[in-house]
Amino acid sequence: MSLLPLLTQDVLAAAPSLLGWHLVRDGLRARIVEVEAYRASDDPACHAFLRTAMKNMAMFGPPGKAYVYFTYGCHWMLNVVAHGQGDAAAILIRAAEPIQGSELFRERRPKARRDRDLLSGPGKLAAAFAIDASDNGVDLLDLQSKPGLLRLESPDIPAPRIVAGTRIGIALGKGHDYPWRFADADRLVWVSRPLTF
C-alpha cells in the first residue's frame, strides 16, 4: 500500500486517508488518529496563505515530506506535505495511539499520567517522538530511510470510519469554522480534544 498517490491529491482528500497510518522512528510506533488540513489557496490559517517564507517552504515542495515548525515558545508541530499541482498544503498530525515504545514515550513525557496523555496533542506527540527542526524536510515515505529518521508505514487495520470537525486554535475569520479536522471515529479516546462542529 502506497501513500504517495493519496498525498498528491487535494489536502482535504488526503488528510482523512492518513488516519490509521503509523508514525515510526526506531523502536517507536504510533497509530495516527487525528489530523488537520491546511491549504494555501483559500485558507487564511495556512502559514503559506498569501506569503512564502523560509519557514513554510516545505509546503510548496513534494508531497510526503515533513513540514516541522516551532510555536508558542515551547512546542514543535509535525505536518505531512500533501497537495496537487500548483497548490501548497500540509496535514498537521494532532494525535496518535501508542503501539510500541511506551517506555521511551513516558521518559520524554514525564508529566503524562495516563497512556492517553502521551500523544494526545501535536506538541505532546512531537515531544514524545523527539521531533525538532532537524526533521523538517525529511521524506516520510522513504522505505530505505536511515535509522533514527521519522517515517510513515502502512496501517495494520482496515481504513477507519472518519468524523470531521472544526480545527483547533484558529482565530475568528481565519477559517475557524472550516470542518477540516478529521479523526478516527472508533478511537476518539486518543484524540487531543473532543470534536466540535
Added chain:
DNA sequence: GTCCGGATTACCT
C-alpha cells in the same frame, strides 16, 4: 470543567 502563564522563533517594522 475553566483560566492563565510559559518562553522561542522568525517575520515584520
Added chain:
DNA sequence: GGTAATCCGGACT
C-alpha cells in the same frame, strides 16, 4: 525591537 504563533500543563472550581 515588537509581536504573533496550527499549544501545554498546572492551578483552580
